[in-house]
Amino acid sequence: MEVLIDDSLLIKRYINGDEKALETLINRHNQRISGFIYSKVNDRDITEDIFQDTFIKVIRTLKRGTYSEEGKFLPWVMRIAHNLIIDHFRKTSRMPMFEGSDSFNIFSFVSDDRLNIEKQLIKDQIDCDLNLLIEELPEDQKQVLLMRIYKDMSFKEISEITGVSINTALGRMRYALINLRKIIDKNNIVLTN
Amino acid sequence: MEDIYANDKTICRLVKAKPDTIHFLLEYSRSLHISKVKGIVFESHKN
The missing domain is CATH 1.10.10.10 (Winged helix-like DNA-binding domain superfamily/Winged helix DNA-binding domain)
Incomplete structure (x- = not known):
C-alpha cells in the first residue's frame, strides 16, 4: 500500500534536492490545479500554458528558498495560478483576440498587399x-x-x-x-x- | 439503441496537464541552479 506523504514533507525533500518529490507534488495536484485554471479560461491550451507558468514560479520560489510554510502548499499554488489567470485576462483585454467565422473572415478586410x-x-x-x-x-x-x-x-x-x-x-x-x-x-x- | 448515445467520449475527459508539460517542468527543475553570492541570487540553467 502506498503511503501518502504530506505536501510539506515533499517540499522539504525537494528543497533538499529530491527531484522525485516535485514529480509527486505535480501529479498529486495536477487535476485540481488544471481544473481550476480551466474553469476560468475555458481553453485547454491556455490552461496548459498557465499550469506550466504556475509551476515554473513554484520551482523558482522553492529553489530560491523563499517559500514560507505559512499556509498549505495547494492554496499557495492556487493563488499563483489565480494571479496568472488575471494576467492572462489583462493581456487579452489589451489585445483582444478575434476569431472569424464561416460567414465573416477578418482577412477579407485586412490584408497585406505586398507581394510574397x-x-x-x-x-x-x-x-x-x-x-x-x-x-x-x-x-x-x-x-x-x-x-x-x-x-x-x-x-x-x-x-x-x-x-x-x-x-x-x-x-x-x-x-x-x-x-x-x-x-x-x-x-x-x-x-x- | 446504442447509437443514440454519444460516441465522443473525449468530451467528458478530465482536464489535466499533459505528460509533456510535466516532463518539461521536471527537466526545467533539474536544470535550474540557484547560487547565492554575497546575498545576490543567481539563476542558471545547466544543460
Whole structure:
C-alpha cells in the first residue's frame, strides 16, 4: 500500500534536492490545479500554458528558498495560478483576440498587399526582362516610352522636351508598344506575374 | 439503441496537464541552479 506523504514533507525533500518529490507534488495536484485554471479560461491550451507558468514560479520560489510554510502548499499554488489567470485576462483585454467565422473572415478586410517573396522574384525578373526589351527599341521610341511610363510625364511635357508635336510623341509611344509586342511574340517571351 | 448515445467520449475527459508539460517542468527543475553570492541570487540553467 502506498503511503501518502504530506505536501510539506515533499517540499522539504525537494528543497533538499529530491527531484522525485516535485514529480509527486505535480501529479498529486495536477487535476485540481488544471481544473481550476480551466474553469476560468475555458481553453485547454491556455490552461496548459498557465499550469506550466504556475509551476515554473513554484520551482523558482522553492529553489530560491523563499517559500514560507505559512499556509498549505495547494492554496499557495492556487493563488499563483489565480494571479496568472488575471494576467492572462489583462493581456487579452489589451489585445483582444478575434476569431472569424464561416460567414465573416477578418482577412477579407485586412490584408497585406505586398507581394510574397515568389511573386516579388517574378516581378523583378519581368522588370529586368522588360528593360532589356526596351533597349532593343529605336532611340526616339525608347525616349518617349521611358518618359511616359517611368517618369510619368504627360505627352505635352514629352513633346516640349523632345521638340516634337504631341501627335508625333503619341505616335512614337504607339509604335514603341507595337514593337515591344512584336519582340515579345517573336521570342516567345512570357511576361506575367 | 446504442447509437443514440454519444460516441465522443473525449468530451467528458478530465482536464489535466499533459505528460509533456510535466516532463518539461521536471527537466526545467533539474536544470535550474540557484547560487547565492554575497546575498545576490543567481539563476542558471545547466544543460
